[in-house]
Amino acid sequence: NAGVTQTPKFQVLKTGQSMTLQCAQDMNHEYMSWYRQDPGMGLRLIHYSVGAGITDQGEVPNGYNVSRSTTEDFPLRLLSAAPSQTSVYFCASSFSLAGGLGTQYFGPGTRLTVL
Protein backbone atom coordinates (compact mmCIF):
# COMPACT_ATOMS: atom_id res chain seq x y z
CA ASN A 1 0.00 0.00 0.00
CA ALA A 2 1.41 3.37 -1.05
CA GLY A 3 -1.27 5.15 1.01
CA VAL A 4 -1.85 8.74 -0.11
CA THR A 5 0.59 10.11 -2.66
CA GLN A 6 0.96 13.71 -3.80
CA THR A 7 2.88 15.20 -6.68
CA PRO A 8 4.81 17.39 -7.02
CA LYS A 9 6.58 17.81 -3.67
CA PHE A 10 7.65 21.36 -4.49
CA GLN A 11 6.41 23.88 -7.04
CA VAL A 12 7.16 27.52 -7.83
CA LEU A 13 4.66 29.44 -9.95
CA LYS A 14 4.42 32.96 -11.24
CA THR A 15 1.32 35.00 -10.52
CA GLY A 16 -1.41 34.15 -13.01
CA GLN A 17 -0.12 30.70 -13.91
CA SER A 18 -2.32 27.66 -13.49
CA MET A 19 -1.40 24.20 -12.34
CA THR A 20 -2.80 20.96 -10.98
CA LEU A 21 -1.72 19.30 -7.76
CA GLN A 22 -2.14 15.55 -7.99
CA CYS A 23 -3.41 13.28 -5.24
CA ALA A 24 -4.00 9.55 -5.34
CA GLN A 25 -4.89 6.91 -2.76
CA ASP A 26 -4.92 3.13 -3.00
CA MET A 27 -6.99 2.31 0.10
CA ASN A 28 -10.40 2.45 -1.60
CA HIS A 29 -11.45 5.33 0.64
CA GLU A 30 -14.70 7.09 -0.20
CA TYR A 31 -13.75 10.47 1.27
CA MET A 32 -10.94 12.66 -0.02
CA SER A 33 -10.05 16.19 1.04
CA TRP A 34 -7.66 19.01 0.26
CA TYR A 35 -6.28 21.23 3.01
CA ARG A 36 -3.83 24.09 3.04
CA GLN A 37 -1.55 24.94 5.92
CA ASP A 38 -0.11 28.42 6.27
CA PRO A 39 2.79 29.14 8.66
CA GLY A 40 1.76 28.98 12.31
CA MET A 41 -1.74 27.90 11.45
CA GLY A 42 -3.75 24.75 11.34
CA LEU A 43 -5.08 23.00 8.29
CA ARG A 44 -7.95 24.67 6.49
CA LEU A 45 -10.29 22.68 4.29
CA ILE A 46 -10.38 23.74 0.63
CA HIS A 47 -12.59 21.13 -1.03
CA TYR A 48 -13.67 17.62 -0.25
CA SER A 49 -15.36 14.70 -1.94
CA VAL A 50 -17.58 11.96 -0.54
CA GLY A 51 -17.23 9.76 -3.60
CA ALA A 52 -16.58 9.70 -7.33
CA GLY A 53 -18.53 12.46 -9.05
CA ILE A 54 -19.40 14.28 -5.81
CA THR A 55 -17.47 17.28 -4.51
CA ASP A 56 -18.23 20.15 -2.17
CA GLN A 57 -16.59 23.31 -0.93
CA GLY A 58 -14.76 23.64 2.32
CA GLU A 59 -13.75 26.70 4.30
CA VAL A 60 -11.42 28.35 1.74
CA PRO A 61 -12.48 27.23 -1.79
CA ASN A 62 -11.91 30.44 -3.77
CA GLY A 63 -9.30 30.14 -6.51
CA TYR A 64 -9.38 26.33 -6.54
CA ASN A 65 -11.26 23.71 -8.52
CA VAL A 66 -11.58 19.98 -7.96
CA SER A 67 -13.11 17.00 -9.68
CA ARG A 68 -13.38 13.34 -8.72
CA SER A 69 -13.75 11.06 -11.71
CA THR A 70 -12.39 7.96 -9.93
CA THR A 71 -12.28 6.74 -6.34
CA GLU A 72 -8.48 6.87 -6.39
CA ASP A 73 -7.73 10.37 -7.70
CA PHE A 74 -8.62 13.83 -6.47
CA PRO A 75 -6.67 16.58 -8.30
CA LEU A 76 -6.68 20.20 -7.13
CA ARG A 77 -6.49 22.89 -9.78
CA LEU A 78 -5.24 26.41 -9.22
CA LEU A 79 -6.93 28.50 -11.86
CA SER A 80 -4.80 31.67 -11.73
CA ALA A 81 -2.16 31.51 -9.02
CA ALA A 82 -1.83 34.39 -6.56
CA PRO A 83 0.85 35.03 -3.88
CA SER A 84 -1.85 34.44 -1.23
CA GLN A 85 -1.94 30.81 -2.37
CA THR A 86 1.63 30.25 -1.23
CA SER A 87 1.19 27.43 1.26
CA VAL A 88 1.68 23.75 1.94
CA TYR A 89 -1.12 21.65 0.50
CA PHE A 90 -2.16 18.34 2.01
CA CYS A 91 -4.43 15.75 0.51
CA ALA A 92 -6.21 13.28 2.80
CA SER A 93 -8.51 10.30 2.48
CA SER A 94 -10.76 8.35 4.83
CA PHE A 95 -13.52 5.81 5.03
CA SER A 96 -16.97 7.09 5.74
CA LEU A 97 -17.80 4.38 8.24
CA ALA A 98 -19.36 5.12 11.58
CA GLY A 99 -17.90 3.94 14.81
CA GLY A 100 -14.83 6.10 14.83
CA LEU A 101 -13.28 4.72 11.71
CA GLY A 102 -13.42 7.97 9.78
CA THR A 103 -9.87 9.01 10.57
CA GLN A 104 -7.96 10.64 7.77
CA TYR A 105 -4.73 9.51 6.15
CA PHE A 106 -2.61 12.36 4.85
CA GLY A 107 -0.18 12.63 1.99
CA PRO A 108 3.28 14.15 2.48
CA GLY A 109 2.24 17.56 1.17
CA THR A 110 3.08 19.87 -1.74
CA ARG A 111 4.96 23.06 -0.91
CA LEU A 112 3.79 25.76 -3.33
CA THR A 113 5.35 29.18 -3.75
CA VAL A 114 3.70 31.82 -5.93
CA LEU A 115 5.91 34.72 -6.93
Added chain:
Amino acid sequence: DQQVKQNSPSLSVQEGRISILNCDYTNSMFDYFLWYKKYPAEGPTFLISISSIKDKNEDGRFTVFLNKSAKHLSLHIVPSQPGDSAVYFCAASVGTNAGKSTFGDGTTLTVKP
Protein backbone atom coordinates in the same frame (compact mmCIF):
# COMPACT_ATOMS: atom_id res chain seq x y z
CA ASP B 1 -14.50 32.82 14.27
CA GLN B 2 -12.14 29.95 15.00
CA GLN B 3 -14.19 26.92 16.03
CA VAL B 4 -11.29 24.83 17.32
CA LYS B 5 -8.64 26.53 19.43
CA GLN B 6 -5.35 25.37 20.80
CA ASN B 7 -4.30 28.24 23.00
CA SER B 8 -0.78 27.06 23.74
CA PRO B 9 1.46 27.37 20.67
CA SER B 10 4.24 25.47 22.41
CA LEU B 11 4.93 23.15 25.33
CA SER B 12 8.21 21.88 26.71
CA VAL B 13 8.45 18.91 29.10
CA GLN B 14 11.16 16.68 30.49
CA GLU B 15 11.49 13.13 29.26
CA GLY B 16 9.48 10.73 31.44
CA ARG B 17 7.05 13.40 32.65
CA ILE B 18 3.48 13.93 31.55
CA SER B 19 2.59 16.14 28.58
CA ILE B 20 -0.87 17.70 28.57
CA LEU B 21 -2.09 19.37 25.40
CA ASN B 22 -5.37 21.27 25.46
CA CYS B 23 -8.03 22.07 22.92
CA ASP B 24 -11.26 24.06 23.11
CA TYR B 25 -14.12 24.13 20.64
CA THR B 26 -17.13 26.36 20.18
CA ASN B 27 -19.40 24.44 17.80
CA SER B 28 -21.76 22.25 19.83
CA MET B 29 -22.51 20.19 16.71
CA PHE B 30 -19.03 18.64 16.83
CA ASP B 31 -19.29 15.11 18.10
CA TYR B 32 -16.09 13.46 16.94
CA PHE B 33 -12.64 14.63 17.95
CA LEU B 34 -9.20 13.59 16.77
CA TRP B 35 -5.59 14.31 17.55
CA TYR B 36 -2.93 14.26 14.85
CA LYS B 37 0.81 14.40 15.16
CA LYS B 38 2.97 16.11 12.56
CA TYR B 39 6.70 15.99 12.01
CA PRO B 40 8.43 18.63 9.83
CA ALA B 41 8.10 18.06 6.08
CA GLU B 42 5.57 15.24 6.59
CA GLY B 43 1.81 15.00 6.52
CA PRO B 44 -0.14 14.71 9.79
CA THR B 45 -0.64 11.20 11.14
CA PHE B 46 -3.61 10.09 13.19
CA LEU B 47 -2.92 9.58 16.87
CA ILE B 48 -6.15 9.02 18.79
CA SER B 49 -9.82 9.93 18.59
CA ILE B 50 -12.85 10.18 20.83
CA SER B 51 -16.55 10.20 20.19
CA SER B 52 -18.83 12.52 22.15
CA ILE B 53 -20.54 9.54 23.74
CA LYS B 54 -17.35 8.89 25.71
CA ASP B 55 -15.34 11.03 28.09
CA LYS B 56 -12.07 9.14 27.86
CA ASN B 57 -10.18 7.05 25.34
CA GLU B 58 -6.85 5.43 25.96
CA ASP B 59 -4.26 3.98 23.60
CA GLY B 60 -0.96 3.02 25.17
CA ARG B 61 0.79 6.15 26.41
CA PHE B 62 -1.87 8.41 24.92
CA THR B 63 -5.17 9.31 26.58
CA VAL B 64 -7.74 11.80 25.36
CA PHE B 65 -10.25 13.30 27.76
CA LEU B 66 -13.43 15.04 26.65
CA ASN B 67 -15.44 17.48 28.75
CA LYS B 68 -18.55 18.22 26.70
CA SER B 69 -20.04 20.74 29.09
CA ALA B 70 -16.86 22.80 28.96
CA LYS B 71 -16.32 22.08 25.24
CA HIS B 72 -12.78 21.09 26.11
CA LEU B 73 -10.56 18.14 25.33
CA SER B 74 -7.05 17.29 26.33
CA LEU B 75 -4.37 14.85 25.23
CA HIS B 76 -2.19 13.28 27.90
CA ILE B 77 1.09 11.60 26.99
CA VAL B 78 2.63 9.52 29.75
CA PRO B 79 5.55 9.05 29.91
CA SER B 80 6.76 11.59 27.37
CA GLN B 81 9.62 10.55 25.11
CA PRO B 82 11.95 12.64 22.91
CA GLY B 83 10.38 11.01 19.83
CA ASP B 84 7.08 12.61 20.82
CA SER B 85 8.51 16.01 19.90
CA ALA B 86 6.25 17.21 17.08
CA VAL B 87 3.32 19.51 16.33
CA TYR B 88 0.02 18.19 17.66
CA PHE B 89 -3.23 19.20 16.01
CA CYS B 90 -6.66 18.88 17.52
CA ALA B 91 -9.47 18.36 15.00
CA ALA B 92 -13.24 18.10 15.24
CA SER B 93 -16.00 16.97 12.92
CA VAL B 94 -19.74 16.49 12.83
CA GLY B 95 -20.43 12.78 12.82
CA THR B 96 -17.53 10.58 11.83
CA ASN B 97 -17.11 12.47 8.58
CA ALA B 98 -13.48 13.16 9.36
CA GLY B 99 -13.07 14.21 5.74
CA LYS B 100 -14.54 17.55 6.72
CA SER B 101 -12.61 18.18 9.90
CA THR B 102 -11.93 21.57 11.45
CA PHE B 103 -8.40 21.89 12.81
CA GLY B 104 -6.81 23.94 15.55
CA ASP B 105 -3.56 25.81 14.93
CA GLY B 106 -1.43 23.19 16.63
CA THR B 107 0.83 22.95 19.68
CA THR B 108 4.53 22.29 19.27
CA LEU B 109 5.65 19.78 21.89
CA THR B 110 9.32 19.53 22.78
CA VAL B 111 10.39 16.67 25.02
CA LYS B 112 13.84 17.25 26.49
CA PRO B 113 16.09 14.27 27.28
